[in-house]
Amino acid sequence: MSSHLSAWNSDYCSRGRLWAGRVHGLPDLPAPSAVLELGCGNGKTLGCMPAGWQVTALDMSLEALHLCRRSVPKAELILADARALPFQDESFDAVFAFHVTGHLPGPGRRALAREAARVLASGGRLFFREFGLEDMRAGQGEEVEPGTFRRGSGIITHYFAKAEVEELFLGMKPLFVGTQRWKLRIKGDDLVRCEVDAVFLKI
Numbered sequence: 001m002s003s004h005l006s007a008w009n010s011d012y013c014s015r016g017r018l019w020a021g022r023v024h025g026l027p028d029l030p031a032p033s034a035v036l037e038l039g040c041g042n043g044k045t046l047g048c049m050p051a052g053w054q055v056t057a058l059d060m061s062l063e064a065l066h067l068c069r070r071s072v073p074k075a076e077l078i079l080a081d082a083r084a085l086p087f088q089d090e091s092f093d094a095v096f097a098f099h100v101t102g103h104l105p106g107p108g109r110r111a112l113a114r115e116a117a118r119v120l121a122s123g124g125r126l127f128f129r130e131f132g133l134e135d136m137r138a139g140q141g142e143e144v145e146p147g148t149f150r151r152g153s154g155i156i157t158h159y160f161a162k163a164e165v166e167e168l169f170l171g172m173k174p175l176f177v178g179t180q181r182w183k184l185r186i187k188g189d190d191l192v193r194c195e196v197d198a199v200f201l202k203i
Contacts (some may be wrong), residue, residue, distance in 0.1 A: 129195055138159040176197070
């Protein structure tokens, strides 16, 4: 496993649950939609998904999956690589890629996009969410690729432009690509958090 990916497992081992709170903006999918979550981490998004969905979730960190199992005991969890998914073509009605694509270098991001499209059924939707170029952390750390920075823990994060997201999923129809911004007050300063949200349709 690449060092920037193994860094996640080390982070979960040392710090435990990294993500908490509720996830906003989940779509209204009919039951029993077959749903795949890429990079489920400790289960923040998974725990907010409706019980009527048939959800499969994966992560490359075994420790993350152990933490996820404690909070979402009935989920189907798989230790797997989003760049080479262990599923047949057109297996899912929806794929969620929330804050996972940006933790891969360029070739990995493109592989994830191809695999996500492959396992989506015709008419299925991909839900994408990543940090944008205006985010307060963009530019922090060592730049290892254009727009991609490595933090002290070894984890890399890529910060996206809207046009870049559309290009990444070029084989699918964009239904929505937008930028969300909000302020976060830290030590008396208002800092900007920024995400690019997108929904793509497989035709």
